[in-house]
Amino acid sequence: MPLVRYGEEVANDWVHHTGEGEVPLAGRMTLPLDGYLAARARGDHGNLELGVRLQPEDDPARLEDYLADLALIEISFPKYTDGRGYSLAQVLRRRLGYRGELRAVGQVLRDQIFYMHRSGFDAFETQRAGLSDVLEALREYSAVYQPAADGAGAAFRLRHGKTS
Amino acid sequence: MYRYDEFDAAIVAERVAQFRGQVERRLSGDLKEDEFKPLRLQNGVYLQLHAYMLRVAIPYGQLNPRQLRQLAMVARDYDRGYGHFTTRQNIQFNWVSLKDIPDVLARLAEVEMHAIQTSGNCIRNVTSDHFAGAARDEIKDPRPWCEIIRQWSTFHPEFAFLPRKFKIAVTGAEHDRAAIRVHDIGLHMREREGMRGFEVHVGGGQGRTPHLATLVNPFVQETELLDYLEAIMRVYNRHGRRDNKYKARIKILVSELGPDEFTRQVEDEFAAQTDAEKIRLPNAEITRIESYFAPPVLPVRPDTSAVFDAAKAASPAFARWARNNLHPHRLAGYASVTISLKPVGGVAGDATDMRMEAVADLAEQFGNSDIRVSHAQNLVLAHVALDDLPALHSALTSAGLGTANESLITDMIVCPGLDYCNLANARSIPIGQAVQQVFADPAYEDDIGRLHINISGCINACGHHHVGHIGILGVDKKGEEFYQITLGGRADEQAAIGEIAGPGLKADDVPAALRRVVDHYRAVRTSKDELFIDAVARLGVKPFEEALYAAG
Numbered sequence: 215m216p217l218v219r220y221g222e223e224v225a226n227d228w229v230h231h232t233g234e235g236e237v238p239l240a241g242r243m244t245l246p247l248d249g250y251l252a253a254r255a256r257g258d259h260g261n262l263e264l265g266v267r268l269q270p271e272d273d274p275a276r277l278e279d280y281l282a283d284l285a286l287i288e289i290s291f292p293k294y295t296d297g298r299g300y301s302l303a304q305v306l307r308r309r310l311g312y313r314g315e316l317r318a319v320g321q322v323l324r325d326q327i328f329y330m331h332r333s334g335f336d337a338f339e340t341q342r343a344g345l346s347d348v349l350e351a352l353r354e355y356s357a358v359y360q361p362a363a364d365g366a367g368a369a370f371r372l373r374h375g376k377t378s
Numbered sequence: 379m380y381r382y383d384e385f386d387a388a389i390v391a392e393r394v395a396q397f398r399g400q401v402e403r404r405l406s407g408d409l410k411e412d413e414f415k416p417l418r419l420q421n422g423v424y425l426q427l428h429a430y431m432l433r434v435a436i437p438y439g440q441l442n443p444r445q446l447r448q449l450a451m452v453a454r455d456y457d458r459g460y461g462h463f464t465t466r467q468n469i470q471f472n473w474v475s476l477k478d479i480p481d482v483l484a485r486l487a488e489v490e491m492h493a494i495q496t497s498g499n500c501i502r503n504v505t506s507d508h509f510a511g512a513a514r515d516e517i518k519d520p521r522p523w524c525e526i527i528r529q530w531s532t533f534h535p536e537f538a539f540l541p542r543k544f545k546i547a548v549t550g551a552e553h554d555r556a557a558i559r560v561h562d563i564g565l566h567m568r569e570r571e572g573m574r575g576f577e578v579h580v581g582g583g584q585g586r587t588p589h590l591a592t593l594v595n596p597f598v599q600e601t602e603l604l605d606y607l608e609a610i611m612r613v614y615n616r617h618g619r620r621d622n623k624y625k626a627r628i629k630i631l632v633s634e635l636g637p638d639e640f641t642r643q644v645e646d647e648f649a650a651q652t653d654a655e656k657i658r659l660p661n662a663e664i665t666r667i668e669s670y671f672a673p674p675v676l677p678v679r680p681d682t683s684a685v686f687d688a689a690k691a692a693s694p695a696f697a698r699w700a701r702n703n704l705h706p707h708r709l710a711g712y713a714s715v716t717i718s719l720k721p722v723g724g725v726a727g728d729a730t731d732m733r734m735e736a737v738a739d740l741a742e743q744f745g746n747s748d749i750r751v752s753h754a755q756n757l758v759l760a761h762v763a764l765d766d767l768p769a770l771h772s773a774l775t776s777a778g779l780g781t782a783n784e785s786l787i788t789d790m791i792v793c794p795g796l797d798y799c800n801l802a803n804a805r806s807i808p809i810g811q812a813v814q815q816v817f818a819d820p821a822y823e824d825d826i827g828r829l830h831i832n833i834s835g836c837i838n839a840c841g842h843h844h845v846g847h848i849g850i851l852g853v854d855k856k857g858e859e860f861y862q863i864t865l866g867g868r869a870d871e872q873a874a875i876g877e878i879a880g881p882g883l884k885a886d887d888v889p890a891a892l893r894r895v896v897d898h899y900r901a902v903r904t905s906k907d908e909l910f911i912d913a914v915a916r917l918g919v920k921p922f923e924e925a926l927y928a929a930g
Contacts, residue, residue, distance in 0.1 A: 295539050300539070308652070308655050359389070372385070376660065
């Protein structure tokens with residue numbers, strides 16, 4: 215599956231571990247929220263770099279204490295039509311101030327990319343869309359009506375000479 | 379009315395291009411139907427029984443003549459010569475081919491129209507009072523805030539994939555003509571200590587489990603409205619049910635959590651918003667949008683009109699139309715006029731291309747170029763001088779638009795039903811027509827007075843049967859159409875869900891049964907001033923239910 219991050223197609227150097235079975239000793243790995251919080255509470259995870267994968271029903275506020283250390287948060291879209299991940303992303307970016315990589319995984323199709331990007335995602339593990347599709351989707355609109363996590367100036371401000 | 383600036387124009391033009399690409403990818407097979415479905419729905423494209431249907435947004439029911447002429451053109455060139463005005467103040471075209479839809483959208487964009495979010499699990503077209511800016515009982519014109527909400531909700535990135543559809547209505551008059559208590563969010567404009575704000579009702583809706591909305595906040599200041607809406611939407615988006623589409627509307631979340639807990643969650647979310655999250659709509663933007671809805675500058679006129687009075691005295695037909703189809707205007711010497719799309723034997727809400735063009739012409743000639751679509755599926759000219767009413771009536775009559783039944787028993791809300799709709803269990807249009815025949819005598823209909831019959835062809839309640847004074851719901855029982863009658867519903871500030879009366883009737887029995895109910899009302903009313911709905915409230919549903927089934 216293509217991974218497009220910060221506007222480039224890149225190799226994925228993270229793996230996801232569901233918490234079942236043997237945990238690798240080194241590398242970069244995302245865990246489910248409970249597993250991640252347990253691992254952080256235990257403290258020692260050797261040469262492993264840990265990220266977290268949120269499910270739509272998870273509460274991102276539980277990550278608040280760890281956000282500064284996190285290099286990757288994945289948000290899972292088990293279904294294309296399940297829009298909870300957009301709210302999780304907005305909360306992470308705008309309320310909790312998360313600055314690391316925010317990656318959409320699961321059923322990620324070209325036509326969600328624009329909304330995902332506006333909600334704060336900067337990486338997309340897509341089902342079929344390659345780099346050109348993602349870049350095209352990001353360019354579909356030159357103006358927006360509301361402030362969101364992408365920081366784009368909303369029309370109601372730009373109309374009055376304000377940019378933010 | 380609102381006019382697009384370069385931002386609005388760019389967004390709508392880019393939508394046309396985006397949807398054209400999506401249709402191309404669908405037709406080439408690159409997009410599967412289940413992937414395309416949410417995309418086409420968010421652009422008002424349904425796959426119906428016979429063809430694709432395109433629902434075009436008419437934001438808060440407001441149209442200018444140029445737009446109405448363009449809709450007529452679409453009806454003529456891309457459909458079969460007519461369109462259907464809906465209870466959400468939109469218009470639907472029933473016979474458009476998918477490959478033509480991008481072109482239709484491009485033609486609509488030329489007149490500042492679109493089909494964005496007229497369907498799908500997103501925030502739909504904002505609806506309002508069809509007499510907004512004209513009604514004598516109006517406290518504040520709701521349309522600027524409808525437009526502000528329209529823009530805020532358009533392509534809102536967080537709320538494009540909600541658990542289910544989401545409908546917001548706004549009213550600014552004491553008498554609620556926008557049915558706000560049966561909307562997902564209903565906003566009633568209020569003033570408090572010199573500040574402007576909104577009473578916020580959440581969780582109303584019809585469908586298979588009708589609910590009246592809960593008052594979540596009695597006063598949200600104007601400047602905080604969008605932030606408050608974001609808080610409601612986020613609670614719903616995160617916690618609304620997604621396991622069962624019949625339990626996915628916000629009304630179910632409100633009812634499962636209980637109104638107090640739901641309100642607490644909204645208030646907590648609102649309180650948690652940081653400065654960076656607040657929308658802070660600039661005052662200059664509010665002023666800019668309000669300026670588009672400034673009251674029209676109309677010539678000062680005396681309270682009465684000799685021309686109008688003479689015409690009433692001379693023509694009983696005109697007098698009847700004037701009695702039934704006019705609404706008090708805030709200015710002396712003017713009225714708001716309802717153009718009924720409910721002729722006896724017609725299809726409720728349908729208008730041909732020629733009739734749309736006739737209304738566009740008359741709006742220019744007599745109506746300050748201001749046309750509205752009402753949620754009762756009629757058209758309205760909001761500002762007409764009393765002096766012009768005889769000429770207007772005569773032109774309407776020539777165009778086949780002179781029906782004098784506004785809010786009377788033949789002015790029914792009727793969904794498309796099994797004649798068009800994929801979801802329907804039973805036909806609606808023929809039932810409506812058969813009921814109209816029974817009450818077609820003008821003297822009889824006038825004697826009955828204000829009485830709303832609403833008909834839905836299935837439990838999804840697009841025909842608003844729950845809030846009809848008399849509601850008719852089509853159901854399928856082992857392959858046969860039956861019609862369940864509800865009594866005592868209403869959609870206004872005294873909103874109520876109608877009570878189901880008895881086991882349901884066969885199609886052929888409905889007209890006579892309703893006639894018995896109505897005649898019972900005429901026999902028991904305290905005077906002609908006691909409306910049907912008030913008599914039902916006073917006496918209860920039981921005696922009317924007995925009349926319904928008193929076959930003989």
